[in-house]
Amino acid sequence: MKNGKTVVPGPRALSGAITGVCAPYQDTPERAKTRSGPAASVPVYSVRLSSLVRLLPLLSVPFTPVSFPPQPLSCLMTAAARFSFPCPRLPRSLRAARNRLLPAPPFPVPEDIRHGLPATPSSKTGPPPVPLKKTGRKNIMDNFTFYSPTRFFFGRGEENHAGDRIRRLGGTKVLIHYGAVSAVKSGLIYRVTSSLERAGIASVPLGGVRPNPRSGRVREGIELCRKEKVDFILAVGGGSVIDSAKAIALGVPYQGDFWDFFEGKAFPASALPVGVVLTVAAAGSEASPVTVITREDGMFKRPYSSDQIRPVFSILNPELTTSLPPLPTAGGATDIMSHVLERYFTNTQDVELTDRLCESVLLTVKNELPLVLKHPDHYGHRANLMWAGTLAHNDTCGVGREQDWASHALAHELSAFYDAPHGATLAVIFPAWMEYVMDHDINRFAQLAVRVWGCDMDFNHPDVTARKGIRAFRSFLKMVGMPTDFAGIRAREDDIPQLLDQLQIGRSTIGSFVKLDRNDCEKIYRLACRPAA
Template identity: 50%
Template sequence: MLNFSYHSPTKILFGKDMEFEVGKEVANYGKKILLHYGGGSIKRIGLYDRVIDSLKKEGIEYIELPGVQPNPRLKLVRKGIEICKEEDIDLILAVGGGSVVDSAKAIGIGAKYDGDVWELFEKKAVPKDTIPVGVILTLPATGSETSNSTVVTNEETKVKVSVRSEIVRPAFAILNPETTYSLPKEQTSAGVSDIMAHIFERYFTNTRNVDLTDRLCEGTLRTLIKYAPIVLKEPNNYAARAEIMWTGTIAHNGILGLGREEDWASHKIGHEISAMYDTTHGVTLSIIFPAWMKYVYKNNVERFAQFAVRVFDVEADFNNPEVVALEGIRRLEEFFRSIGLPTTFKEAGIPTDKIDEMARRCISNSGGDSVGFFVKLYEKDVLEIYKLALE
């Protein structure tokens, strides 16, 4: 186990009707907020009205900034920063999925930064402060409601990159599983893939002696595998929606990666697909992860065999660990397909003629000459992984 420092100060309010608490939570931070959301879905499910009621009850003034799109855009972030500076905003309230939360986080650090916010994403400076961000989550997926990162797309240059900083962990997060009942199947499935990917990026490590954390990862993965098919069949099943929603937070609040080297290559390889074709984040991950696994498993067959046995109940054949490892990867692909997710470019209908450019951009956007730690992947390796994912 490696040394670590961990601080996850986000207050969580989880359960039915918890959105009615938002006014009181906000009041701890001030009287004037930026209300940030996407399109009509929070209005359609009545969440918008409940939030407004709760804010009004506490006398909170709110300025609205809707319009966040999936793969949130720099332009809207800049607009939010402008409003925050002009209006002296006390807190940014993100109501929606991970894109809204990431956009809010970017606005928060941008409003407290002297230069242009994109410099923080280009790693030309590190964020030192933020306007507090509160969250009402409606889509379990990115884990952004408690995480220490935000991902934004520069729509002009088609660059999708992240800022990682303890500064960006939200002040509070409200999670009501009922708000996820009306999610389309594709979003539910893509969310599950995203959550699994957050665990994989931590689980597949060469750091030894991380047994407790391995078990926490495995239990979280098993929960997803059990409940994803249930929520797809019974979208209004509270118990199952609650398991998926809480799993999304546990997967990415940091606790599953403590004391180990994490990887994050697959996220970066997937980001290039989103940047190029605006593909849903979770879909890029169900495509890239099996390919990544096939490319790297030989580097640590034991870990992939453990994954197969403990997560997918593959029989533990110690004479043939490689067979066990490959069966685990096969079952993961099967699982993704069973919940309606593509595992190749072809299945997703994504063009395949720009993979050279994507591999090149993946490395150049990383700021170094490689991505990942489980195995360091150079441009040629990233290209091979795209090729393995073609069909």
């Protein structure tokens, strides 16, 4: 250490003018005697600590005087380029000089990020990059229109103002749609009903919504709304209640069967307005245009999306989630993470902003969920988890990028067939899907492993880092009590052919990151049968 600089050996020509990081340090015979081994014959250069410190988190290198051979020094430059650390933009003449001296990075680095690093892999830098499948890979952010008309009222006691919110929107008679009797026993339905009465609004109750909401309850709600001349639907509950309310809202003004929308036979011209009082941080349905319903004739679970059914307002009081048991809490958090991952695994390039937004939501769930399970009454932890669920599915994290959704399709069939909780089936399917498609874009999986799961980056073998990330995800799911294989949801490998039939994939494919045919889906289901190591 001298004058705030750490002594590091490197190629002689790597001067401060070329790299913008290294500066020559005059060695002396006396200093050379103190060095031994291969490093003794390598010219010594110093790295400015202010530049090196930005790269240390990725390298796990002790912050002490060290001797780096030339190859790890090039990896420092590569790390800065690949993981978007500040890296100086050099003049063209100096970039050309640097390129003659530095080997190529051991994995592909986008042209607009690497600032002219050589593109051809060198035999000295380890194995060549994993080739990408030809799947119409996109190069730039997609065009997009972002529409999110829902008004959110977040905080303690906001459910007591539901009547006033509905009155201002013109509602005169409301269907109060809810699930289990716990909503009644807790006093929540009473507080909501009292709020409506104070606003002069009549109401009709309809409870009994089950997880994986059924088409039969939707039809019952449609008939009740028509009979009572309901003009507004208020969903009091989690994702299943909200989805059921949305489907009822679609069906009331439609003269045919509401399932026509789910089969693509019709498109809604209108729908009743829907409001939400959220009690579970999970599905994000309080902010999305999506509803998912299970048809009891055949037990098919299908999604439908339309801006007509986006809630006009959503009330989010974290205190309403504190009575939720640990397993549903963890299942809801798994659903949140899955909504983000369906957007994160994309073929679209130049989406650094939404990459970072996805990673931020994932990190929030990763950090807050164990704290919520340990301190279920803590308002702050519950609040962060609740808002993460909203951001995960209102498409803030997904605009401008191709999205996948194959894992949800595979998990839906498990939910419908075994009546298993949605979050539990996602915990079983997602790690298996990740293992199966990882080779399609090793670098994206490695990026997730480093940025979210805190894995060390192996620049010469990014597949090792990617696998560590998948194992870390599966370990996290186990830690919070989620199942990670078929046995955990009482599913059987012998039922896979029937699951594939219900998927109704035929000769088509599902997913966008990697398009999966029936054979691919079968392999993922069988991977999910295998107990995790």
